[in-house]
Amino acid sequence: MAGLDILYFAWVxxxxxxxxxxxxxxxxxxxxAALIExxxxxxxxxxxxxxxxxxxxxxxxxxxxxxxxVIGDAxxxxxxxxxxxx
Amino acid sequence: xxITASVRTDDFDAAVELSALEALGGGAVAxxxxxxxxEGDLLTLxxxxxxxMTQMQVxxxxxxxxxxxxxxxxRIVHRVGTLRPGDRIVFVGTASRHRKxxxxxxxxxxDWLKSHAPFxxxxxxxxxxxxWVEAKAEDDAKASEWLSPTP
Numbered sequence: 068m069a070g071l072d073i074l075y076f077a078w079v080x081x082x083x084x085x086x087x088x089x090x091x092x093x094x095x096x097x098x099x100a101a102l103i104e105x106x107x108x109x110x111x112x113x114x115x116x117x118x119x120x121x122x123x124x125x126x127x128x129x130x131x132x133x134x135x136x137v138i139g140d141a142x143x144x145x146x147x148x149x150x151x152x153x
Numbered sequence: 154x155x156i157t158a159s160v161r162t163d164d165f166d167a168a169v170e171l172s173a174l175e176a177l178g179g180g181a182v183a184x185x186x187x188x189x190x191x192e193g194d195l196l197t198l199x200x201x202x203x204x205x206m207t208q209m210q211v212x213x214x215x216x217x218x219x220x221x222x223x224x225x226x227x228r229i230v231h232r233v234g235t236l237r238p239g240d241r242i243v244f245v246g247t248a249s250r251h252r253k254x255x256x257x258x259x260x261x262x263x264d265w266l267k268s269h270a271p272f273x274x275x276x277x278x279x280x281x282x283x284x285w286v287e288a289k290a291e292d293d294a295k296a297s298e299w300l301s302p303t304p
């Protein structure tokens with residue numbers, strides 16, 4: 068059974084205290100926002116890092132997507148703050 | 154048409170990048186080099202990135218520029234890891250037959266890299282403070298300007 072790999076970057080990683088994890092594949096119609104809410108409900112660092120979704124951005128299978136995107140068959144989800152390169 | 158995009162920890166030589174663009178046979182080469190500002194008591198600037206996505210995303214951004222301007226070549230170097238004030242962070246260079254396309258695409262590329270590539274900066278200060286740089290609304294606004302149709 069394939070899972071979903073979640074990657075965390077920048078202060079999201081610092082808050083959660085790990086750079087990623089594999090979870091059981093969520094129901095196909097789960098949105099990224101809904102998954103963030105369920106992760107934040109774990110409390111502790113998760114609540115701290117993921118409790119304010121407006122501060123978060125996401126990439127699904129290495130493409131930037133809005134948080135209301137449905138996860139579907141994606142294999143990799145990344146959660147992070149707005150980017151600050153350049 | 155030639156695109157090179159490099160994401161790496163080591164420094165780059167802007168002259169080497171420029172020479173490669175000059176050799177493409179166009180009449181115009183434009184470039185931008187970003188340097189770590191030594192603001193306050195900044196000790197280091199650490200650039201974090203999303204390795205599996207970064208290279209691909211920088212190439213997508215270069216392809217966007219190629220689609221919008223008649224370019225002969227693009228060279229992008231973006232450093233990651235720990236940098237100090239005065240260090241080079243990023244190089245964007247473009248070559249075209251004429252200056253307008255070279256200059257405009259160079260400005261587009263650096264605006265777009267700031268807001269559309271998975272890099273994050275963390276500042277460390279002499280007194281031990283560390284903080285992730287907050288994205289600036291003005292950077293998003295700069296990038297969005299390129300979405301409006303050109304007059």
